[in-house]
């Protein structure tokens with residue numbers, strides 16, 4: 249049976265490897281050796297996959313502009329799962345990314361019926377204070393969707409490039425779904441594309457750190473980014489025995505490009521179905537001026553050049569598209585992390601308070617939850633000593649792995665000692681409880697400091 253993933257109702261994903269095969273998510277493992285100073289979630293393989301992350305990594309390594317973006321729906325308590333996304337954003341910000349965090353109040357209002365007042369209060373008190381306390385820098389952008397006119401304007405434009413059938417296929421909308429709910433899906437897409445608008449210096453790679461259940465959103469937005477383009481560039485191979493590009497040659501550069509074309513039959517096609525004809529002519533003239541053999545047709549331009557110069561040609565096309573009022577969007581990338589299980593086992597969910605640890609809850613309450621957590625321990629002490637525990641199915645081990653222990657070696661030691669039966673669940677839980685209480689106390693102090701720093705983030709008086 250095909251794996252179902254749906255952003256609002258996914259009940260958890262058992263087999264991540266299926267995502268590689270069925271949905272084309274790529275393994276992050278291949279990029280890890282090239283990632284400078286990878287964050288713990290990368291090192292520990294919690295971030296397991298990506299879609300289109302190569303250009304983001306290239307931007308990190310070569311110090312080129314890129315952005316990181318994610319949104320939080322202001323409903324319920326901020327919990328450890330949200331912390332994970334925030335830390336991924338903050339890591340990318342430290343690696344040079346221009347960071348964006350949207351508070352999805354339009355989504356909360358339309359989907360959950362949360363009042364605007366509560367959206368605002370929860371947005372600040374739960375999410376923004378923790379984001380700042382975890383280390384989000386003031387040069388990033390924090391905004392509420394409802395107050396962000398560029399996002400709302402862009403959502404309207406995106407609405408022209410999709411339809412109800414497409415959105416319904418992705419989100420399971422029915423005839424009963426409210427229009428506002430439908431609109432909130434477009435607003436989320438606009439959130440993701442906003443870092444590329446002119447106000448933020450135009451197109452660039454953008455990464456969205458998400459759980460795998462959000463992949464349908466990502467595919468939708470990548471599709472919309474392409475549909476919003478005036479031009480589409482493709483490497484093609486001529487099937488004709490008679491090459492169809494002009495053979496007139498003017499200089500040596502021209503000759504060498506043309507020879508590659510003659511040898512490989514490869515050419516780059518720039519298509520712009522509804523683009524202004526003047527933009528197409530400008531593209532043809534600019535590329536020809538660089539010494540390429542170019543032929544202009546009514547709706548496209550063919551360039552005698554192979555894949556090795558594709559990026560250079562595409563960036564010229566993108567620049568001209570922007571000059572003529574287009575967006576030139578780069579398809580946004582995503583990293584995919586696996587989910588932590590709930591403290592009680594099963595899925596972590598805000599609607600089951602015992603399954604989550606909120607960053608705002610009293611440390612003593614969190615200690616009680618940790619002590620009641622589902623472990624991978626055996627039925628008896630003797631069995632545990634003899635057979636060892638099962639850290640791969642233990643909520644306490646996940647707390648260490650995801651959140652409580654920064655040192656990889658220490659986590660490995662716990663894993664091995666659990667497996668070989670030298671570590672016992674009681675002592676292990678007690679250790680986790682102390683670390684959790686310490687983390688919460690410190691984080692909550694930092695949250696209070698963050699409250700006094702809201703003006704640094706343009707959120708004074710909120």
Ligand code: SF4
Nearest residue numbers: 624637642666673676
């Ligand atoms: Fe989990 Fe620790 Fe028990 Fe192992 S010893 S199963 S890691 S609680």
